[in-house]
Amino acid sequence: MEYNFREIEKKWQKYWEENKTFRTKDDFSNPNKYYVLDMFPYPSGSGLHVGHPEGYTATDIVARYKRMKGFNVLHPMGWDAFGLPAEQYAIQTGTHPSKTTKENCDTFRRQIKELGLSYDWDREINTTDPDYYRWTQWIFIKIYNTWFDEKEGKGRPVSELPVPEDIRKEGKEAVRKYIDSKRLAYYDNAQVWWCPVCRIVCANEEVLTDGSHEKCGNTVEKKNLKQWMLRIPLYAERLLTGIDKLDWPEGIKDMQRNWIGRSTGADVDFRIDNSEEKIRVFTTRPDTLFGATYMVLSPEHPLVEKLTTADRKSEVLAYVKAASLKSDLDRTDLSKEKTGVFTGSFAVNPVNLKKIPVWVADYVLTGYGTGAIMAVPAHDERDFEFAVKFGLPITCIMDPDTDDPGQRQRVLEGRECWTEDGRYINSSDSSTGIDINGLNKEAGIEKMIKWLEERETGKARVNYKLRDWLFSRQRYWGEPFPVIHWEDGEITVLDENDLPLKLPPLEKYQPGETGESPLANATDWLTVTDKNGRKGRRETNTMPQWAGSCWYYLRFIDPQNKKSIFDPEKEKYWMPVDLYIGGAEHAVLHLLYSRFWHKVLYDLGIVSTDEPYTKLFNQGMILAFAYETEKGAKVSSDLVAEKDGKYFHSETGEPLRQIVAKMSKTLKNVINPDDVVNRYGADSLRLYEMFMGPLDVTKPWDEKGVKGVFGFLGRTFRFLSETENITDGEEDQEVLKGLHQAIKKVETDIENLRFNTAISAMMIFINLATRKGKITRSTAESFIKILAPFAPHTAEELWQLTGHGNTLAYEPWPLYNEEILKEDMFEYPVSFNGKLRFRIELPLSMQKEEIISRVLSDERSGKWLSGKKPDNVIVVHGKIVNVVVR
């Protein structure tokens, strides 16, 4: 029978839809649940990219496999649909973003359904749906009403926050301020990145290291605006330690650890000479205090003005002003020479009471540590560079652990910087009583911190790179904050029963010139009056796109629930997510933010697990072949001609190089999944994306590869649909063994997400079966079942053709039998000194001595022994024989 994939795929997609084959029941009686989740897409206007089906097929294979293994499987899909493109389209055309969003979702849904993915469509969610964002707002209120109890290391309701007596005495206003200062969400002036082209505030994370906006590529500027911030650093330690027990790729775990950026050290206070002021610094090397020969404040440091002496004023002010105008790009460019100015003031080094100059320099960042440092040029590269440039003293305080006598000499003389370990020298002072001479780094740090703490001039401290999360955007198309700013300065959140706070309809979506959100134009919506006649104004900022995706996995558990975010019983059953697959671009931000929210919800008793995603896997990017000239100029794919495996420019005849690059419209090498489905079918697309290579590596799309798996599916279908090929009775031993090998390989490969080799195992079986010409019905049925997760339409059709009325989606997975897989004979490779020389077939039951004698008495051994006696013969049972002759 011909492989009419178009008919078959349409037929089964209709069947699954009409029969709701994949509807998930909340069947708590089945203790084996499996929650397998995709990173839900942003439904862009350009439709599905071939990268989407890669992850979706992988999860679908696992979902289908687990169902056949008897698991109750939750496998949902939805849309992360708030976002900038729909809003920009609205600005240009006046079309409401909800209309564009709906159209895009419809396209995505159609395309995804045409791939035969086994989602439970009754659980579809959309972050822009008021019934969804109602609960996003609800979580924001929960976060707003939470403070972090450092003693217990967990978030608690602000109603349980103890207010110190002296603040209570100051009155209601002071108490309110105190509570507000402890909330996990707060409203404050923040210096933010502003993209003048998109007219949008960007989170730090959305600004690339070259100072450009991730979304549009234009250079961003700094701006001061009132913003909502979330105190994620309070959870830094929990977010960090929680990583250890997760089954995530090590690389991703490292990226999260680096992002959190924990470092241990100490705060140290430096007295200012002739002043009451103190400078507090954070250092990871308090042991090097004796080498601190100057100090540096960041240009934004609050003490800069106070510490600048009259004669230095104009120079310092000019420097600070220049620094504020610099983009981050200029400031972080390492190749750039260091700059700085002397304030005229001196600080007192607490270990030896020496006076050291205080400088201002932009290599010290305001946002990290305390925004001030003690500079130890002999043992810090940056300080060394700065000291050399400005002729500041360099005092070596460590005899370095180095075998190079020349280097040791240079370090001791302060001509080279040494940051590694060694023994302290010049590190004692009788007037202050500290002495760490002779100790190494580890012991020195410990002793110095102890000394500082006794003297109350310093304290051990852990510092994190992680900053407060800028959580508001000046956009229309996002979740409105359920917040009112009252005329008396009070900020309140809405009552939970008043949610959702819906987005008001607008005529104009253009943001204001000053950076104000378009919501400020919604006059009716904007102003409110409370029962006492007090006037208020709604928050006009909206939440960032992260908000909806921070918790969507929870809503899938109970998406239709009108009364609460979800039924706690269902949450207990389904959580955590057992397998989460998506692109590595979300390795840091989405996963960190999402874990943060989850931990807050956990502390409040709303969710039952401490971490949301047990196992994470990142699919690799799918790239495309592209072509460039010898000089490296890219050539559009429609101008490339192939001849004898070489590539030429079809117009100029220039020879071209084949390279691998991201798909791009300008290079005309974008693959549209719809085209592939039309030409080869969804099963071929699925199979090819899984067969290309390991799931986690980046790999180029190759049209020819699709033809390969298409051929395999065609051969499979034609062979198994031909009734003559299917027999009753005993199965041939070789076929039976081949089948059980295939079952075992496919099963273990699915468990390990190694789909490419699973597919090759099935190909090997079909090659064997077609060579043999006939297989039994039972063999055919088992094979159809293992094919089903990969090529479900083809498998369903074959299942029906072999005489079954129902879907095979819930048929039990076939069991393989180790007995059948056992071999009697083994063809031992025989090597001499590690070089393979010949093979010899021997029974597996044969013992070592017998094997050795059979190998050595073989006539082919004579040639390699050349009369000598072997020194040794290694026999690895069932693997190899190696004869050692010297």
Place this chain on the structure above:
RNA sequence: GCCCGGAUGGUGGAAUGGUAGACACGCAGGACUUAAAAUCCUGUGGGCAGUAAUGCCUGUGCGGGUUCAAGUCCCGCUCCGGGUACCA
């Protein structure tokens, strides 16, 4: 600079320290066809010898090492990809 990955035929890629190149693409030859497409069969890392069967040499980015045995483990590099960056 730092932290992670990676490098295997013409191509995508296989290979618990134990037969390198599974499976597939491509290519070559053949069958079917008036022809093409589709389909099927055979061969296919490189080199040397041989009409051939076959035999030998060589081969997993480079240089060392451990081992009876290294693509795999260790040390030192080169190149490529991702992340991150005056983070004190």
